[in-house]
Amino acid sequence: MADTTSCRICEGTVEEFFDFGRQPLSNAFVKPGEEKDEFFFRLAVGLCSDCRMVQLVEEVPRERMFNEDYPYLSSGSVLMKAHWEAVAQRFVDREDNRDDPFVVELGCNDGVMLETVAKAGVRHLGVEPSGGVADLAAGKGVLVRKDFFEEDVAASVRAEHGPADVVFAANTLCHIPYMGSILRGVRDLLAPKGVFVFEDPYLGDIMAKTSFDQIYDEHFYFFGAHSVRAMAALHGLELVDVERLPVHGGEVRYTLALAGALTPSAAVAALLAEEVEAGLTDLETLRGFGARVQRISDDLTALLTDLRDQGRRVVAYGATAKSATILNYSGIGPDLVEAVVDTTPAKQGRLTPGSHIPIVPAERFQDPYPDYALLFAWNHAEEIRGKEEGFRASGGRWITYVPEVRVTSD
Ligand code: SAM
Ligand code: TMP
Ligand code: ZN
Numbered sequence: 001m002a003d004t005t006s007c008r009i010c011e012g013t014v015e016e017f018f019d020f021g022r023q024p025l026s027n028a029f030v031k032p033g034e035e036k037d038e039f040f041f042r043l044a045v046g047l048c049s050d051c052r053m054v055q056l057v058e059e060v061p062r063e064r065m066f067n068e069d070y071p072y073l074s075s076g077s078v079l080m081k082a083h084w085e086a087v088a089q090r091f092v093d094r095e096d097n098r099d100d101p102f103v104v105e106l107g108c109n110d111g112v113m114l115e116t117v118a119k120a121g122v123r124h125l126g127v128e129p130s131g132g133v134a135d136l137a138a139g140k141g142v143l144v145r146k147d148f149f150e151e152d153v154a155a156s157v158r159a160e161h162g163p164a165d166v167v168f169a170a171n172t173l174c175h176i177p178y179m180g181s182i183l184r185g186v187r188d189l190l191a192p193k194g195v196f197v198f199e200d201p202y203l204g205d206i207m208a209k210t211s212f213d214q215i216y217d218e219h220f221y222f223f224g225a226h227s228v229r230a231m232a233a234l235h236g237l238e239l240v241d242v243e244r245l246p247v248h249g250g251e252v253r254y255t256l257a258l259a260g261a262l263t264p265s266a267a268v269a270a271l272l273a274e275e276v277e278a279g280l281t282d283l284e285t286l287r288g289f290g291a292r293v294q295r296i297s298d299d300l301t302a303l304l305t306d307l308r309d310q311g312r313r314v315v316a317y318g319a320t321a322k323s324a325t326i327l328n329y330s331g332i333g334p335d336l337v338e339a340v341v342d343t344t345p346a347k348q349g350r351l352t353p354g355s356h357i358p359i360v361p362a363e364r365f366q367d368p369y370p371d372y373a374l375l376f377a378w379n380h381a382e383e384i385r386g387k388e389e390g391f392r393a394s395g396g397r398w399i400t401y402v403p404e405v406r407v408t409s410d
Helices: 078-094 114-119 131-139 151-161 179-189 203-209 225-233 266-278 283-309 323-330 362-366 378-387 389-393
Strands: 004-006 013-024 040-048 054-056 102-106 123-127 164-170 190-201 237-245 251-258 314-317 339-342 359-361 372-375 397-400 406-408
Touching: 013 283, 013 323, 078 114, 078 164, 078 378, 102 114, 114 123, 123 151, 151 164, 151 179, 164 179, 179 190, 179 225, 179 237, 190 203, 190 237, 203 266, 203 283, 225 237, 225 251, 225 266, 237 266, 283 314, 283 323, 339 362, 359 362, 362 389, 372 378, 378 389, 378 397
Parallel strands: 102 123, 102 164, 164 190, 314 339, 314 372, 339 359, 372 397
Antiparallel strands: 004 013, 013 040, 040 054, 190 251, 237 251, 397 406
């Protein structure tokens, strides 16, 4: 019998379907010498038998993850910057014919999206608890409030700025276990025809691609149209649109409105039907995922062990939060992967959490090129392969592990 816990959305019964064991915080890159102070928790996922939300069974206190030292920078990818500009332009255009519109972003990080909104002269506010990245946003001319968004913060934002025409959140809502407080806050902040738009990794893509490394401390929920519709309905909101996105390995952009305010699009009914067809609301389908994860883990460990035994050099590319899950689940450490290259200054000179592989600046990749590169930032494959042509030309090979372990020379 699987363990059960209580659903953070509806208080129904959550049945566990996979346990990744003891894991560190995915973005807690360790200073050499401080390995003994690391925080660990049990990373396991389950499905609520009532609202169908897939969720973690253990919650990490939010201040441990989101604080002054939060190292992730949203503007670290050129292709994602173009994505954020397009999102911002959409809001600017949509609100163009309104009188003095107001756009709020939850988790604005370093301001990469709101910067465009600010430049267009549209009234806006970013709510961002991680102080270091919030300061970067402020430096770009973005108005930021350093806070965790929740019900009381929403009330004070409304009192100060008035109702919001758009509330946006990208790769942030799925990070927040206390969803009731968030959705009540959004509902009270929205103007009568306002919309809450959020984009997050899609459960359907995670299951279809076995992209299990999307499961880590910060990703508390794995949304689908069924679970989002259910959580919205609990708080006077309604799912009115869905749009599949290719970014970050496959996401969905959900649009919620006040219940009854807007007519749901045909895309909502279509995605709900697709999810039933794919068995995404069914515990048996989710259990099948575990066997595929184990196979990937075994194949990757066997490949890296063989390469080490043959004296080949393997370096990983991208000290992603995602990589914590595969490294710690599979027990991969510096004996199998000599270093991880990454462009983020706050990650360089540190060690990967739990697995303690040194992180070095991206320039070190070619100094000299390794024989194999393990692509942790697989969601940025196009951009990275494009700029690392020299690696391929040197005879280097890429290793990827989603949806299965592959070695390629292109
Ligand atoms: N929106 C950016 C993007 O898509 O690249 C940043 C995503 S980052 C993975 C998640 C962000 O959510 C972090 O900057 C974190 O500090 C912020 N965050 C966490 N809890 C929050 C909350 N309750 N309210 C607002 N932001 C929050
Ligand atoms: P993400 O998958 O959560 O967006 O994280 C991507 C990580 O990979 C982040 O630490 C930045 C790093 N990165 C590089 O080092 N080089 C690159 O070209 C890109 C796109 C990302
Ligand atoms: Zn539930």
